Every structure is written in structure tokens, then in C-alpha cells.
Amino acid sequence: MLIYLHIPFCHRVCPYCSFYKHTPGSTPIPAFIDALIAEARQRIPQSGNTPRTLYLGGGTPSMLSPAHLQRLFAGLSEIIHLPSLEEITLEANPATFDLEKARLFRALGITRVSLGIQSFTPHVLATLGREHTPQQAASSVHTLRQAGIPSINIDLMFSIPGQSPDDWLNTLQQAISLQPDHISAYNLTYEEDTAFFDSLRRGEMSENEDIDARYFHLAVEKLTTAGFDHYETSNYARPGHHSRHNQGYWQGHDYLGLGPSAVSTLHAIRSRNVPDTAQYVQRIASIGNAITETESLDAPSLRIERIALGLRTNQGIPLAWLDAPALQRAHHLVSESLAHIQNHHLILIHRGRALVDPIAAELI
Ligand code: SF4
Structure with missing residues (x-):
């Protein structure tokens, strides 16, 4: 963690x-x-x-x-x-x-x-x-x-x-x-x-x-x-x-955020602390926590996040994470020299790395 x-x-x-x-x-x-x-x-x-x-x-x-x-x-x-x-x-x-x-x-x-x-x-x-x-x-x-x-x-x-x-x-x-x-x-x-x-x-x-x-x-x-x-x-x-x-x-590991406004994702639950220092101190003293927002992340939302983050890295994302239309798009990216496929992973290269956000949006 x-x-x-x-x-x-x-x-x-x-x-x-x-x-x-x-x-x-x-x-x-x-x-x-x-x-x-x-x-x-x-x-x-x-x-x-x-x-x-x-x-x-x-x-x-x-x-x-x-x-x-x-x-x-x-x-x-x-x-x-x-x-x-x-x-x-x-x-x-x-x-x-x-x-x-x-x-x-x-x-x-x-x-x-x-x-x-x-x-x-x-x-x-x-x-x-x-x-x-x-x-x-x-x-x-x-x-x-x-x-x-x-x-x-x-x-x-x-x-x-x-x-x-x-x-x-x-x-x-x-x-x-x-x-x-x-x-x-x-x-x-x-x-x-x-x-x-x-x-x-x-x-x-x-x-x-x-x-x-x-x-x-x-x-x-x-x-x-x-x-x-x-x-x-x-x-x-x-x-x-x-x-x-x-x-x-x-890589999608669990993280615990402490302090005002800090976000955590633990066991597919995302939570956020109150974004106010005075209230943060007061809540910790009175009720022992400062979480004001909680959300359960289902498998499709976690998959979308993992794709968007993974594409930013030089490890890329496993092709297995992509559905059929996204897989077809991935092969187009390769033919346009925006990505390559290595060890069953899609990895953005050259201009593709600058276009990571629009490419991620197309694949998810
Ligand atoms: S306001 Fe503070 S946290 Fe934000 S960029 Fe400036 S120095 Fe960094």
C-alpha cells in the first residue's frame, strides 16, 4: 500500500x-x-x-x-x-x-x-x-x-x-x-x-x-x-x-491518503477527506476520521482507470483488457505508428505518447 x-x-x-x-x-x-x-x-x-x-x-x-x-x-x-x-x-x-x-x-x-x-x-x-x-x-x-x-x-x-x-x-x-x-x-x-x-x-x-x-x-x-x-x-x-x-x-495499487482533501482507494472503495484544514483537525479530534465522500468502484470503472493510467507508461496495457472494437482500434494505432505490441501489451510510441488522453478515450 x-x-x-x-x-x-x-x-x-x-x-x-x-x-x-x-x-x-x-x-x-x-x-x-x-x-x-x-x-x-x-x-x-x-x-x-x-x-x-x-x-x-x-x-x-x-x-x-x-x-x-x-x-x-x-x-x-x-x-x-x-x-x-x-x-x-x-x-x-x-x-x-x-x-x-x-x-x-x-x-x-x-x-x-x-x-x-x-x-x-x-x-x-x-x-x-x-x-x-x-x-x-x-x-x-x-x-x-x-x-x-x-x-x-x-x-x-x-x-x-x-x-x-x-x-x-x-x-x-x-x-x-x-x-x-x-x-x-x-x-x-x-x-x-x-x-x-x-x-x-x-x-x-x-x-x-x-x-x-x-x-x-x-x-x-x-x-x-x-x-x-x-x-x-x-x-x-x-x-x-x-x-x-x-x-x-x-499500476493500480491501493493507496491511503491522509490529511485534508486526501483521496484513498482501498479494496475498490474510494474515499476523500474533507478539503478544509480546520474541519479536518476538528473531525479527527471529535469522531476519529475526516472522510466526507465514499464511492464503491465496480470492475468496469476500475478497468477504465487502469487503461487510462497504463497507457501513460512504457509498460502499456495487456491486450486482454480491451474489448473487440478497442482491439481493432489498437491494431489501427499500430498501423499508424502510434503504438506497438510487445508481449501481448499495447504500448504507445512516438506521437502516440503525446496523444495518450484522446487515445485512452477511444479505447475505453
Ligand atoms: S500553490 Fe503551493 S502546491 Fe500549488 S503549485 Fe504553488 S507551491 Fe505548489
Whole structure:
């Protein structure tokens, strides 16, 4: 089982971000951490599964102070045998930690830090509302390495308004030159309830599939040439640095999400915690859980999800998951050089990898 912990705090809110997050304001952080620990203590044994990976996401978990991180890990270590986990990831933003704090990450057992850099172009960072500079981003990678973090991921983003092909190329080259172990390169999406979505609706921003495909292919070309394995639509790893936690999601493993807004899927039941930090803390204290939505997933819905996620990976999906019309379509994809079939699996290739969402929609 994969364990996800949602830490909803950010210094400020980026205009494209749809995750549940907020500035800490007057949130009593120790009470929040105690609620997370209490939820873990209750739900991990209840799940009947053994934890394999731990992922602290958000939000900006690296914003937690050393004392708060120590409190959280001390609590977790009473519930989970942390050294047995295959991977412990912490999401971090540049300039939210120094060498001392990065050494604490390592001392707490964190094996992987995922750094939200997004771009090395100052005007693109400004459009994204990011607080850090390209220099701070580079220096944060060096700090993590100096602290001995075994695996470092850099998150990048493309198809951002005002980002030229040269800006994207420069960002890719700077990222490669820092020699991270893993790079995630995401196409900007306009999610509802974000400032970017409102700008799109007002016609101040626009989407362009041709630009998306061009930037996607630029990333594939530069990163695979630099020795990264393109193992999922948006993810590239050096040998031995594929994200175990994320691979677990794509392979349909059970996951337990703790914290406000966190989603879980356990034994084909999907549930979601209340997306409100104050209510989360209050519910955990009063009734012991914060689940406000539950849904049973039947076999057809699970199959659809597995197809959509599996097609994103370089393992593809077993042909046995496809019905007769989808199988026929799969053979067309092969004849159009968008996919190949290997060991009875359909695997997207070349342009097919950029078209994963429409292809998945056709096959399900
Ligand atoms: S993108 Fe990251 S830093 Fe920005 S608001 Fe969202 S969670 Fe916070």
C-alpha cells in the first residue's frame, strides 16, 4: 500500500494550482500534525495492508519547520517501520530549506526530494507566480545533493503563456546540467477554480495543442538523449531512480491518503477527506476520521482507470483488457505508428505518447 500525506501549506498561492492549499495563517501547526498522526494511527492498521512507500505532498511540505517535521516523523515512526519502506518522498520548493534542514530530511529517512522548479526563465516564473529565482532553484539542487539525498526530482512545466520554444529549451538544458536523478515535465493544464482558468475563459490566455505537442516532443528528445528513461508520459528517470510511489499509482495499487482533501482507494472503495484544514483537525479530534465522500468502484470503472493510467507508461496495457472494437482500434494505432505490441501489451510510441488522453478515450 502507498501512503500519501497532504500538507496543505504554501507561502503563497500559484495562479494555476488546483490542489487544496492555503497560507498557514493562524493554523495551529502542532495540532494539525497531531491530527495527521492520529489519522495514520487509526487508518493504517484498519486498511489491512502493509505500507510500501510514503509520499509527503501538498502544498509545500518543505515549509514545515524542523521541529514540526521531527514531531511528524516521531509520530509516524510509532506506526510505520520507516526504514522498511521502499521510498520516502518529500515535495519541496526551492528556497524553503537550507543545508541544515536538508540534512534533517536525510536524518528523518527521506530518500527522495521532489523539487518544484517549473522553469529556469525569470519571466515564466513570474507568470506562474513562483517566488524563487533560477539561481535559488539551482542552489537548492546542490544543497540536497550536499545533504546526501539519494534521489532528486525536478518538476518542470511547459506550454506556459509567454514561454517561447527557446525558453523551454533553455529550461530543459539547465535542468539536465544540474544532473538530477529524475525529471517530471508537465504540460500546463487549466484547472477549474484557478486564476489561470478564469483568464482562459476571458480569452486572456489560450490553449494550443500544436504547441503542447511540439514542447512535449522537445522534452522527449532532450531528456532521452541525456540518458533519462521516458517511463511515463510526464516522467523521466535515470536508471534506478523511477518513482516507486508513482509507479504504484499507475499500476493500480491501493493507496491511503491522509490529511485534508486526501483521496484513498482501498479494496475498490474510494474515499476523500474533507478539503478544509480546520474541519479536518476538528473531525479527527471529535469522531476519529475526516472522510466526507465514499464511492464503491465496480470492475468496469476500475478497468477504465487502469487503461487510462497504463497507457501513460512504457509498460502499456495487456491486450486482454480491451474489448473487440478497442482491439481493432489498437491494431489501427499500430498501423499508424502510434503504438506497438510487445508481449501481448499495447504500448504507445512516438506521437502516440503525446496523444495518450484522446487515445485512452477511444479505447475505453
Ligand atoms: S503549485 Fe505548489 S507551491 Fe504553488 S500553490 Fe500549488 S502546491 Fe503551493
